[in-house]
Amino acid sequence: MVTHIVFFKLKDRSPEAIQATAQVLKNMEGKISVLKHIEVGIDELRQERSYDIALTTRFDSFEDLQTYDNHPIHVEVKAHMKQVLDGTSICVDYQS
Template sequence: MITHIVFFKLKDRSPESIERTAQVLRDMEGKIDELRHLEVGLDVLHSERSYDIALVTKFDSMDDLQAYQVHPVHKKVIEHMTLVREASVSVDYES
């Protein structure tokens, strides 16, 4: 299994903006066959070094992760995230 984690820091860090973007991420669930697990977490600490949203996804294989990366539903999410994010970091690992 491959775990893909992305942290997002948004330009607008208001609760409404964060929730709106979290819902965009949640809306991928059930729409991408290769996506085995999707979890969206919102930061509760709100420190200066905190990121606002954590996205945790799991895939059966690297091929499935690659299919997810180019899936039309994910591409629409990327468009949204490009507009709203200040920064993002990711980690991919075998689990």
């Protein structure tokens, strides 16, 4: 199993904007066959160093992670994220 975790900090950090973007991420569930697990978390402490959203996804292999990365639905999500992000996201990918 491969776990892919991404943290996002948004330009608009209002609760409504964060919730809308979290829903964009959640909408991938059940639509990409190689995506075995998805969890979207919204930061609750809202500290200066905090990121707004955490995305945790799981795949059977790194090849499946690559398939996900190029899947048309995920490509649309990445386009949305480029518009709303304040800078870049950070991620960690590891065997789990």
